[in-house]
Amino acid sequence: MSTLDDLPPVRGALQRNAPLAPLSWFRTGGAADALFTPADEDDLARFLARCPADVPVTVIGLGSNLLVRDGGVRGVVIRLGKAFQDIAVEPGSRVRAGAGAPDVKVARAAAEAGVAGLSFLRGIPGTIGGALRMNGGAYGGETSDVLASARSLDRAGNARVWTNAEMGFAYRHCGAPEDVVFVEAIFAGRPGDPQAILAEMNAITESRSATQPVNTRTGGSTFRNPDGDKAWRLIDAAGCRGLRVGGAQVSEMHCNFLIAHPGATSADVEALGEEVRRRVRETSGVDLHWEIRRIGEPAPA
Known part of the structure; x- marks a missing residue:
């Protein structure tokens, strides 16, 4: 089993135990075992070619449609920077x-x-x-x-x-x-x-x-629109507008947005999303699918 000590040398930035919450618009979640920002495409290509195959690699962008679970992300997270x-x-x-x-x-x-x-x-x-x-x-x-x-x-x-x-x-x-x-x-x-x-x-x-609640800690549209309908309408019809779990809340302005209030955890956000899915399934028979990308592991019990 390979470890982070087996990662190849890079010209870009490689940070161990890197907090990911500041990179997510929810501002929640744990750390990555390693965060790699390549210097350029050649640096990225060499890293991928030499990185042990059993080390997980995850790519993220601006973190606007991303939920990082509280236990963090194993392996290497790649974030493409100015290059x-x-x-x-x-x-x-x-x-x-x-x-x-x-x-x-x-x-x-x-x-x-x-x-x-x-x-x-x-x-x-x-x-x-x-x-x-x-x-x-x-x-x-x-x-x-x-x-x-x-x-x-x-x-x-x-x-x-x-x-x-x-x-x-x-x-x-x-x-x-x-x-x-x-x-x-x-x-x-x-x-x-x-x-x-x-x-x-x-x-x-x-x-x-x-x-849309554009000036809040949110991850954009939470669920994909089902065929022939809108996710927000089904969520509203299920009585979920304003619903809270811990520090997470369904937006009062747009029901397909979840908001992470100060003190919220990723577990709060994900649990709220699953409760919304349960209520929509119960009231309309529609199974909503997450549009927000969820990565990493839950925090240890």
């Missing part, structure tokens, strides 16, 4: 973006360059890597609508370029293997008027502020 945040507008209304680039910055760069079709990214508070992994979408658009190709590294450090069709996109789903680490994407937009695109983005910003 993976480049954004470039290319001929033909194409936008090349690193997987660590925030979605909102990609949307803004596209708008300023007169590239239409990417405004929906303004409504996704994550990174391009997360958008690729879960076919992120909002306000009538999703990643599969505009992705031309994506580049990744596998667990052996080998690079691969994926076409849109090869990504196996479905609603909030990507068919690429879980151990694939996306490093870059190319989006195919279309020519547009910068002012009109910026106006569309401003409308998205105003809508989010008016309907």
